[in-house]
Amino acid sequence: MQGIILFTVLASTYLMVIAKRMPALIRGFRFQSFCLFALTLIMAFSEHRLDLYIIAVLLFVLKVSLIPHFLYRTIRRIRANENLGLFINPQLSLIWAMAFTYLSWIFAARLAVFGQAILIGVMAIAFFIILAGMFLMMSRMSALAQIIGLLVMENGLFMLASTVSGGMPFFVEIAIFFDVFMSVLIMGIFVFRINKLFTHIDVNKLSRLKG
Amino acid sequence: MLDLLPKHIFLSDPLSLFFLFVIFIVSLPSAIYSFGYLKGEYPLKKIILSWFLLAIFILSMAAVVTAGNVLVFLVAWEMMSLASYFLVVFDTTHERSIKAGTIYVVMTQIGAAFLIAAFMIMYSYARSFDLFALKNACLAMPAQTKNIIFVSLLIGFGTKAGIVPLHIWLPYAHPQAPSHISSIMSGVMIKTAIYGIIRFVMFILGVSAAWWGVLVLILAVISCLVGVIYALMEHDIKKLLAYHSVENIGIILLGVGLAMFFTSQGLPYLAVFSLMAGLYHLVNHAIFKGLLFLCAGSVYKATGTRDIEKLGGLIKTMPYTAAYFLLGAMAISALPPLNGFVSEWLTLQAFFLGALNVIGGTKLFLGFCAVMLALTSGLAAACFVKAFGITFLAGPRSHYAKEAKEVSLSMKAGMFFLSLLTIVFGLAATMIIRYLTRAAGSAMDIDISHMQFSLNNITLNPQAGKSIYLSPPLLALVLLVLGITGLVIFCAWRRKRSVRHNTWDCGYYRLDARNEYTATAFSKPFRIAFSFFLLPYRKTQKIRESFYHVRSFTYETHTIQVFKKYLYDPVLVLVFRSAKSMRRLQPGSIHLYLMYIFITIILLIVFMRWF
Amino acid sequence: MNKILLLTLQLAFFITVAPLLSGLITKIKNNIRMREGQSVFQPYYNLVKLFSKSEVISGTASWIFRSAPFVVFSSTLTAALLIPVFIFTSPAHTMGDLLAMVFIFALGRFFLALAALDTGSSFGGMGSSREMFISSLVEPALCMVIFAVSLQFGSTDISTFSGAHAISVSSIVAALALFLVSIAETSRIPVDNQETHLELTMVHEAMVLEYSGRPLALIEMASYIKQMVFFFLIAQIVFPICLPSYENLAQAFSWASWYCVRIILISIAAALVEVAVAKMRLLRVADFLEFAFVLGVIACVCAIVGV
Incomplete structure (x- = not known):
């Protein structure tokens, strides 16, 4: 079961990497978050831990429903071009993504030499998600892509923490959730302001602001 | 601790x-x-x-x-x-x-x-x-x-x-x-x-x-x-x-x-x-x-x-x-x-x-x-x-x-x-x-x-x-006493009146402040004696009415600040030049900055063995 | 009380004899040039003449101009007090040493240079500038000489020089350097020329150009005394002298005559140099003093080696 879900996470990340438009990206993110939610729920179920249940619920509330909803709303409100604006086209992105997958797998294998195969897999995927999030932030022009990239990275971190080390301390986890949520709100507002000022949310064009 | x-x-x-x-x-x-x-x-x-x-x-x-x-x-x-x-x-x-x-x-x-x-x-x-x-x-x-x-x-x-x-x-x-x-x-x-x-x-x-x-x-x-x-x-x-x-x-x-x-x-x-x-x-x-x-x-x-x-x-x-x-x-x-x-x-x-x-x-x-x-x-x-x-x-x-x-x-x-x-x-x-x-x-x-x-x-x-x-x-006492002695000798002699008159002008009729010695002139012997260090140069400019009559003449003299020119200026130039080339790394694009981080991480992963 | 008496005696000695020394040099100089020349007492006549004349003061001059002659006069006499003349240690020797003497001379020179600028005459400025240039180059040469002397005698206190010692190479070379320095300090050829008032060459005379009457007499007096002080110093450094203990009069007399002979010898040397050498260009003076400096270094090395 876990294997399937892990594979789905991987797939959703690939989907995000090749997405060309914002709604697709958000959908990908929502899907990924949902998979994580499922993963956490299974873990909570098998280990009978209350804090994991709470985290799972929070995950669902924040990352699966609230944040994607908020992002959708932002897109609609600013009526911006829905294209992400790619520095690297989807095909090339996919190749890059595969390279990252391979790299993170080697990395994970080297880190956890004596671990179980599943542990290595989980670590590899988590690393890959972090890298992919960063790749998204880097290679997409739109400011919203940056937000989602950050969220993806956070997902990767969450996965790494929860699977490899059995989860971070409870309060830390909660705090991170709220942090992420707040930062998304703030960034959303910023995106809104940027759009209002410059009539676009293309971060690349912000370089004109420098002295 | x-x-x-x-x-x-x-x-x-x-x-x-x-x-x-x-x-x-x-x-x-x-x-x-x-x-x-x-x-x-x-x-x-x-x-x-x-x-x-x-x-x-x-x-x-x-x-x-x-x-x-x-x-x-x-x-x-x-x-x-x-x-x-x-x-x-x-x-x-x-x-x-x-x-x-x-x-x-x-x-x-x-x-x-x-x-x-x-x-x-x-x-x-x-x-x-x-x-x-x-x-x-x-x-x-x-x-x-x-x-x-x-x-x-x-x-x-x-x-x-x-x-x-x-x-x-x-x-x-x-x-x-x-x-x-x-x-x-x-x-x-x-x-x-x-x-x-x-x-x-x-x-x-x-x-x-x-x-x-x-x-x-x-x-x-x-x-x-x-x-x-x-x-x-x-x-x-x-x-x-x-x-x-x-x-x-x-x-x-x-x-x-x-x-x-x-x-x-x-x-x-x-x-x-x-x-x-x-x-x-x-x-x-x-x-x-x-x-x-x-x-x-x-x-x-x-x-x-x-x-x-x-x-x-x-x-x-x-x-x-x-x-x-x-x-x-x-x-x-x-x-x-x-x-x-x-x-x-x-x-x-x-x-x-x-x-x-x-x-x-x-x-x-x-x-x-x-x-x-x-x-x-x-x-x-x-x-x-x-x-x-x-x-x-x-x-x-x-x-x-x-x-x-x-x-x-x-x-x-x-x-x-x-x-x-x-x-x-x-x-x-x-x-x-x-x-x-x-x-x-x-x-x-x-x-x-x-x-x-x-x-x-x-x-x-x-x-x-x-x-x-x-x-x-x-020392102060002796200086003072002797100075006063000099004054006494000076005054004891049959008093003569002292006359105030213009400074001797060599027969030139109108001596004014423009004829006074200037600081530049005063320091000229030193400027020449230490020219190996001061590297003085001068600019002169004559405005002539004819070959024989110069209407005005300007004279400027400067010294070169050796330490500034040969020690600090080259360093400054170097710093500015390198800063200029560093500037190219900082074009203001967020994506590029993200890429620096990204590449760093990738390199760290790849070369983990060596760190 | 005894001390003060002795000091007064020494002052009187310097004041009365210094013009004679200057007259003597002029006389020797003239005789070498196959001239009859003026009387050796001519400097006295000059001083008396100046003292009885009224002075003319420039309208732009301030109190610096008026006070400078006194400062020059008193500082030169103060320096003269440091020299042991009659007894082994000068009665005022706790006042300072040879180094202090250099600074005391600097005091007089400083004021004279300021006074020269005070009238606003370009001659004064020229003289002042040149004098300060020369004196600032004299300083290292003089210091090197003093250093060599102090290495040899173990102290810069002047009375230690007059203690008995054998003639050494070091002291002769040092005295030679001091002689060159004294030429520059007393404004003689080849550094300066006392005899002319040609604006291209004069240094000391340019500074005192605006002075007349009694202040000029004071300044002239001071320069005579300065010259004498230097000659005495040279005499003390180069010749092994043992000042008398006044036990018997005959010894004292023989000592005094020896002293006179030395001073006259130095005067003749000064006169010879002045006759034989041409006046140098101002900037060449630096080379001249550098030579004096090198002599000082040689004296120093000799003192270190111990010859």
């Missing part, structure tokens, strides 16, 4: 108290002076701001010389630098102020970086920031480390003190501040660096190699000569004084370096004597340089210009300022019986006595240093003949000088206090030496109870055992 609550936050040994005293005697008259000086020059709000900054400045200097903990020292040091920076750029209307301030702050921070490096190395041995803990740790330090620390400390403090070639900021920053601040900066602030050298190199680190002293001596000699030669070429009166600060720091360092040298040679008597001479010159320089800067400020306030070529004849309109300036000029030129004479005599004597106690070629080296000091003092006298003569004597050379008025009472009071001190510190030398010997002894941890220095009989070396005498009060 890092002890955040140290045992000795503040020190109160004779050395620190001595420096506190120096700070006090210059800051007090300068503060009094500032009442009259700032009035009418700036709006009230700015005056209050300047007093606030002045208070911080003085307090931080006091904290620097009493700090018993390196952290306290560093914080006070930085506060001192910052407060003085704000005072340098106080005249924000001038672009020159901003430039001067920038040079100052950059140099001072470079110096601070070296200091911090030195302190960190010391800390890594002592595991404490307490000065006495550091002192203990330094006993067990390898010689190589000590050398590194010494060089860092020398660069760090040397930047603040204005040792050549780190003096570059000094002639920009000191003149640009308001005059009472210049007086404190030149009089006291650069002395805190000397304090640092004495405290950290001699007291804490302990002189371990002979070349330390030799290096300091060589730098000091260079500072002396470069300072005074540039001062001779300078016609901005405050800049001239700033260059003299470089020179005098050199003289002070001659004493300090000599003390370091003698310590390493195992001659404690001479070491204490030399350091005492250095400290004596330090307090003297504080007094007369403070005085001279205040006088220069008065001249600036009264005339509105600092260019001495435009001045002249001020002795008639500003008799008090002229008299005070004359006293300061005499003191800095080491004329008896004022204070500068006593301390320069002591420094020279330290060389002479030292030469009797070392062997072989070292004698000659000490002799050379002494000779260079003599040359410096001769050049300084020439420079102050120029500074005083062109500024105050003869007729006014421009309307600036014509309309000058004597300055207000509070300014005169500040100058009077310091000019009194130049006399007192000359005449009361015996007493002062006794106290300074104690300060020098505590600075080097040498027991001085069996050492007796008195000016009337200095016998240092048991080998030679011959006494040397100097008695400033007696």
Whole structure:
């Protein structure tokens, strides 16, 4: 079961990497978050831990429903071009993504030499998600892509923490959730302001602001 | 463990108290002076701001010389630098102020970086920031480390003190501040660096190699000569004084370096004597340089210009300022019986006595240093003949000088206090030496109870055992008595009337201020004699009506600032060029910045094996 | 009381004899040039003449100009007091040493240079500038000489020089250097020329150009005394002299005559140099003094080696 879900996470990340438009990206993110939610729920179920249940619920509330909803709303409100604006086209992105997958797998294998195969897999995927999030932030022009990239990275971190080390301390986890949520709100507002000022949310064009 | 609550936050040994005293005697008259000086020059709000900054400045200097903990020292040091920076750029209307301030702050921070490096190395041995803990740790330090620390400390403090070639900021920053601040900066602030050298190199680190002293001596000699030669070429009166600060720091360092040298040679008597001479010159320089800067400020306030070529004849309109300036000029030129004479005599004597106690070629080296000091003092006298003569004597050379008025009472009071001190510190030398010997002894941890220095009989070396005498009060008395005798002879003769007439004009009918000798002309022999260093060049331009008749003729002469052109400018160019190429890395694109991080991470992952 | 008497005696000695020395040099000089020349007492006549004339003071001059002659006069006499003339140690020897003497001379020179600038005449400025230039170059040479002497005798106290010692190479070379320095200090050829008032060459004369009457007499007097002080110093350094203890009059007399002979010898040397050498260009003076400096260094090395 876990294997399937892990594979789905991987797939959703690939989907995000090749997405060309914002709604697709958000959908990908929502899907990924949902998979994580499922993963956490299974873990909570098998280990009978209350804090994991709470985290799972929070995950669902924040990352699966609230944040994607908020992002959708932002897109609609600013009526911006829905294209992400790619520095690297989807095909090339996919190749890059595969390279990252391979790299993170080697990395994970080297880190956890004596671990179980599943542990290595989980670590590899988590690393890959972090890298992919960063790749998204880097290679997409739109400011919203940056937000989602950050969220993806956070997902990767969450996965790494929860699977490899059995989860971070409870309060830390909660705090991170709220942090992420707040930062998304703030960034959303910023995106809104940027759009209002410059009539676009293309971060690349912000370089004109420098002295 | 890092002890955040140290045992000795503040020190109160004779050395620190001595420096506190120096700070006090210059800051007090300068503060009094500032009442009259700032009035009418700036709006009230700015005056209050300047007093606030002045208070911080003085307090931080006091904290620097009493700090018993390196952290306290560093914080006070930085506060001192910052407060003085704000005072340098106080005249924000001038672009020159901003430039001067920038040079100052950059140099001072470079110096601070070296200091911090030195302190960190010391800390890594002592595991404490307490000065006495550091002192203990330094006993067990390898010689190589000590050398590194010494060089860092020398660069760090040397930047603040204005040792050549780190003096570059000094002639920009000191003149640009308001005059009472210049007086404190030149009089006291650069002395805190000397304090640092004495405290950290001699007291804490302990002189371990002979070349330390030799290096300091060589730098000091260079500072002396470069300072005074540039001062001779300078016609901005405050800049001239700033260059003299470089020179005098050199003289002070001659004493300090000599003390370091003698310590390493195992001659404690001479070491204490030399350091005492250095400290004596330090307090003297504080007094007369403070005085001279205040006088220069008065001249600036009264005339509105600092260019001495435009001045002249001020002795008639500003008799008090002229008299005070004359006293300061005499003191800095080491004329008896004022204070500068006593301390320069002591420094020279330290060389002479030292030469009797070392062997072989070292004698000659000490002799050379002494000779260079003599040359410096001769050049300084020439420079102050120029500074005083062109500024105050003869007729006014421009309307600036014509309309000058004597300055207000509070300014005169500040100058009077310091000019009194130049006399007192000359005449009361015996007493002062006794106290300074104690300060020098505590600075080097040498027991001085069996050492007796008195000016009337200095016998240092048991080998030679011959006494040397100097008695400033007696000298002053004899000078005075003989002067009066001369006057009596002068008057006793049948009185003849004296006629006032124009200066002899060679039959030319209209001699005016344009025919007077100028500062440029005065310094011309020096300019030519030192042309190998000053690299002077001139621009002349003739506007002719015909071949035979030149209607106007302009003549400009300049010197090249060797250190600026051949040392600092190339470095600056290099820095700017590399900054320009670094700029390409920073185009302002968030994506690119993200990519840097990303590539770093990838590389880290790929090359994990090697890290 | 005894001391003060002795000091007064020494002052009187310097004041009365110094012009004679100057007259003597002029006389020797003239005789070498195959001229009859003026009387050796001519400087006295000059002084008396100047003292009885009224003075003219420039309208632009200030109190610096008026006070400078007195400062010059008193500082030169003070320096003269440091020299042991009649007894082994000068009665005023606790006042200072040889180094102090250099600074005392600097005091007078400083004021004279200021006074020269005070009148606003370009001649004065020229003289002042040149004088300070020369004197600042004299200083290192002089200091080197003093250093060599102090290395040899173990002190800069002047009375130690007059103690008995054998003639050494070091002291001869040092005295030679001091002689060159004294030429520059007393403004003689080849550094300066006392005899002309040509604006291209004059240094000292340019400084005192505006002085007349009694102040000029004081300044002239001071320069005579300065010259004498230097000659005495040279005599003390180069010749092994043992000043008398006044036990018997005959010894004292023989000593005094020896002293006179030495001074006259030095005067002849000064006169010879002045006749034989041409005046140097101002900037060449630097080379001249550098030579004196090198001689000082040689004296120093000799003292270190011990010859």
